[in-house]
Amino acid sequence: MSAQARGPVRPYGDTTGDGMVQLSFTLPLPHDKVAEGAALQLANKMGMDPALVVHARPIGDGFTFFVVYGRVNHLVDPSTVQVVERDYPLLSPKEVNAAVKTGMHRRLVVVGGCVGTDAHTVGIDAILNIKGFAGEKGLEYYRELKVVNLGAQVAVPELVNRAVAEKADAVLVSQVVTQRDAHLLNTREMSAAFREAFDDASRPLLVVGGPRFDEAMAPDLGVDRIFTRGTTPGEVASYLVHRLVPDPERKAS
Amino acid sequence: MSAQARGPVRPYGDTTGDGMVQLSFTLPLPHDKVAEGAALQLANKMGMDPALVVHARPIGDGFTFFVVYGRVNHLVDPSTVQVVERDYPLLSPKEVNAAVKTGMHRRLVVVGGCVGTDAHTVGIDAILNIKGFAGEKGLEYYRELKVVNLGAQVAVPELVNRAVAEKADAVLVSQVVTQRDAHLLNTREMSAAFREAFDDASRPLLVVGGPRFDEAMAPDLGVDRIFTRGTTPGEVASYLVHRLVPDPERKAS
Amino acid sequence: MSRPQLELDRDTVKQARSLARKVGRPIVRLAKQHTTVSVERATLRMAGLAGADPEGTPWVNRLVDVVRADTGLEQGVALPVWDALVRGEAEDLITLAQKASAGSVTMRTPTGRDAQRARSLAKRQVGAGIRTIDRRRREREQMVRRIGDAPRQPWIYLIVATGDIYEDIPQAQAAARAGADVIAVIRSTGQSLLDYVPEGATREGFAGTYATQENFRLMRAALDETSKELGRYVRLTNYASGLCMPEIATLAGLERLDMMLNDSMYGILFRDINPIRTFVDQRFSRQVHARAGIIINTGEDNYLTTADAVDAAHTVTTSQLLNEYFAKEAGLEDWQLGLGHAFEIDPDLPESFRLELAHAMLARALFPKAPLKWMPPTRHMTGDVFRGYLLDGFFNLAGALTGQGILLVGMMTEAVVTPWLSDRDLALQNVRYVMNAAGNLHEDFRPAPDGFIATRAARVLGESVELMERILDHEKGMLDAIADGTFGLMKRPADGGRGLDGVMRKAPDYYNPASEILEAAK
């Protein structure tokens, strides 16, 4: 044991390079030797070899739950990992307010909500409400930000109208329900509607967030940025300034 | 939902064909976005796509534990699964005794133990001792079987000598410790020793067992049969009769 | 040996109940003064009007809309609708609905003898529907007697939520075989805000399956089968909640559902449904549940997903007291009150488990005859499914120690996905272990009268009393309290929220045969 540098690594069970992992799944097969063999086959196809079926339990009469342990031979290479690192400075509320004041000479307008049928507002509220999250106050707390929180289950057209009415600089949307890719569908619908309603010059910045998003999908979903698990209000505020506030030192992107 | 026939199947989360599985492992990397990306990379290499890192927890400063959920795209085809199905009739103790009596006109001799440094005798005792396992009495209970249980940590040469001395028809070996493939090494050493000491005609039947063996490896390990998780004494006795007792109806294999 | 009971201060308990009455009474008055589109549609459903037009809009909606356009709803749909039938505009409700929506019938509000005739025909046809509900209730009672009931308390309550009724059914059956006493089919995310009840068997819900009469029927039939196979009657649950609460309550009665989630404030707080709309729909749906012998499950657990389970513990107690008041006023009996509470304290908080025990025992002592609904950890569940499985085990233990009536089985994947087949199986195994190995531990569980647990319980009850006193200080009492975020930290003004336009103040000549019959029953 001993943490590698960033060279290629293997999973670690109890010895460097042993490649050990734990896997569980259900197969739609009654429990018998064939089913156990099928479970092994799946593990092998996933690159586990040797793989051991250490637990098999029938569920009803047509299904079997398996726990498999074994070694994967894949190497993972951290140096090839693409991550969306924070490409903007973290600012304090004070700094955010100052930047907006001097850079925009008006309050920056944020419209937010949960679109579609999603009613999980705790996430967006954590970002927007004064109460905030993880000890940081939410955007409503920032003097120079005007926050319009539409709450849950906002229809996309309604969101667009409010964005127009409020002259929103940024639109913040939360999506928590992911079953059947609801979050992706709703996000695409939302971004399409905004691109339809605005030309690129005037379109508000589109930001979505939720615990199960992949940050790298932003372009694909047609939004400017995705925030995920554990985001704090400060990060969001800093990003908004970075993208929206013209700054003498830095030409706004 | 509804159990497929034996056609190709996918893992089942909550909908037929959704292919959902759960995976956990540790990477020798400190916890950061790169590590999470690396975890995703591993999941992808295993065929999980989309894959979601739903939990990441630093262990010490150089390691991170991950839980990943997602869909695997592999199909498993039960029809291609090779299993060691029981290719002999299950006999009751009565039938076993009768078969041996009429077929061999003497008691069938079984020598058993745990070879190498393995001291896990519960398994072999479950098969050999009168007490037995899962409600079935062990081989000692069979009138027509002579059982010599050498117990734990028997050296291979000692096992061979006893087999010679007792004129063993079958040698039963248990291997429970699998760390660093101890069970495979010990089994190979054992079978090699017997092949050296006996010519194929006179060599006793070699049977190994243990919870973590792969039944299909018998040829590779140079033994006649491998028994694994949940074996019962009756199965073993029936197998011995099948292989060792000449039977008018069936030319002994 | 009996379960440990907390000795609560008699007077404080008395005081708490009378405060709940004071807080609730004006709301009941309000509810009696109004009707809603959903109440009126429910009435038509009782009379047997089902089905939908080719676009999928239910005939009850079409017909009520026409009536509303022609005459308004202040006097209820019954008079205009059955007047039209009496007038021979159509031979039955469905034909009337079709003609009316085709514009070939105009509605009027009958008076005098016409009104008299309309009323009696309406009462006959609606009464028939209510008799069906009565029949269903007797059916349930018989089956429980003949087939057998859940073997012990707590009843094991499991959720299915595939979005596809045809996946739900075998999963529900598997769950029942694996030990579930109650199956809940969760609804699709969008449904609570639909102002109509979808029709037919559905396969495309998000994170849940649409509540439709046909889905109810299919699932109940499947569970009847399984019940016979298992020799115990497996109960079915759904949600009488959202904009169509009264209609869904009616359908539940007609299809012999056994429990319904039905909370006095959930829709207001968590779906931003107008408070008045909610209270009116609420009262009607509870009258139907009372009649149908359905056990309601209230939703206090939800508060603790947005507010802290320790700080807000007294809001749960308060809501339970109010739910009890509203429920009894609507005719429900103690055995029908599945009052909700949940194991939602931050597991990293010192003594968190004993705090949970204190809260659970408070509810148990405050409502000794009610089958409390015990909800598992959700907001503090994470992607660490191992830790989650352990937490659920301690939740189960708390249930066993404190004698809960209905135990909603927690899923280790709570933070990840809607339950998988295997999650449910693992979860039941967890419950079985705890009940079997430690189910009688309550015999050895004796919190000291002055100990940590008793003290905490007393404190929460005290805070609840204070809260209700504060509510009464508001000018408009309860409505203002809801408006200023007293519950679950959500602010919901009485004139805001969805569905307000579906609320009408009753006219003096308002007539609703269903209400008449149901009120009479009390």
Place this chain on the structure above:
Amino acid sequence: MSRPQLELDRDTVKQARSLARKVGRPIVRLAKQHTTVSVERATLRMAGLAGADPEGTPWVNRLVDVVRADTGLEQGVALPVWDALVRGEAEDLITLAQKASAGSVTMRTPTGRDAQRARSLAKRQVGAGIRTIDRRRREREQMVRRIGDAPRQPWIYLIVATGDIYEDIPQAQAAARAGADVIAVIRSTGQSLLDYVPEGATREGFAGTYATQENFRLMRAALDETSKELGRYVRLTNYASGLCMPEIATLAGLERLDMMLNDSMYGILFRDINPIRTFVDQRFSRQVHARAGIIINTGEDNYLTTADAVDAAHTVTTSQLLNEYFAKEAGLEDWQLGLGHAFEIDPDLPESFRLELAHAMLARALFPKAPLKWMPPTRHMTGDVFRGYLLDGFFNLAGALTGQGILLVGMMTEAVVTPWLSDRDLALQNVRYVMNAAGNLHEDFRPAPDGFIATRAARVLGESVELMERILDHEKGMLDAIADGTFGLMKRPADGGRGLDGVMRKAPDYYNPASEILEAAK
């Protein structure tokens, strides 16, 4: 508020202890009458003889073998060896060992003044080793005082077992940082049957790492570092068990290990080591442990892996009583007695958890001053790691409820692999949750004096008394009982098993400076 205590019947407890004394006394007499090769080698190790020949055979083995060949061992190695030194055959032990094994020295048994000289030189050199052990003990006491001790009971005991000391070390340090108070390095499977102690740092153990003086040193040094970093002294454990028990006990004392697994019968039952060999080695090693201030952990948990935990519960109690007797006779004090017991009841057995509580409370009440060693479920663990994680949680809860002193943390992968890094981390998280959330639940835990738990405990104690009476009925008492499978269902005759050839009956002129000093200490 104090922990619940069982009220055991005073007389039965008295009777149990006097029976244990009756059973154990003949064994002690037997132990005093014999010596073993390992006792003699341990004596040389105390005098500083270390290292091994090129084939890896330790010099202590080589030298003892020569003595045995030349003079026999009935009078002990001390006389011949130091006589040779006095005679100037070599300037020190190591040189003597080398020459002797090269055949260039022949040993003799000195008499008269030669014997006198040999004795006093032997005593001086062995005494120096024992003083080192004393120093180590003071060192520990100081470090605990200066650095700080484990914050609470139970102490959290974690196992590392990679087989490679260089993988073990960082894993042990990670475990300590994650909360472990005690680290046990498990031995390679084969070691207990080796009649010598391997030398040096090792990397190739199976399912464990060889116990060597160098491995002890390396790990203790690493943990000293971590202890300072963490501000609490992290204890180190290994196994004084198998054929080299006395030597390993000595090395543990010399390298400041803090606890040693050391059971009076484990080697007999589970390694088929000759009973007499075991009892002789046992007594000597416990005298060393007593001197070194080492806490012993006995192995009753092991019985329950081969016998049923309910049927055989009384054999655990009996073994604990015998271990206590043997330990005290050898000079160990109550605080040094980590008497073992385990959570091994079939989890599917109704009331299994309360039965566990009964057994745990019996041990607690019977040995109020001993730091009991509480062992997790193993034999009923399966590949279902989720269920395993839950079971371990209830094991932890039982530990908290019954006030165990040392809690060996259970691993969800018990049935699968030797613990992974992540298993240990998850296991500690499990312990932390239970202790933090429910650690004080014992305040509310009050088993009735006539209840299920108390009744069960009394019954087990009663069965233990009967068992000891039956043992005394045997002609040869304890030895016969061991021979006929009374413990752990294993039959071990007194004249069978490994290592018998290493046992010698002491001659009248037997001399062992170590024993002399250690006995004197008492």
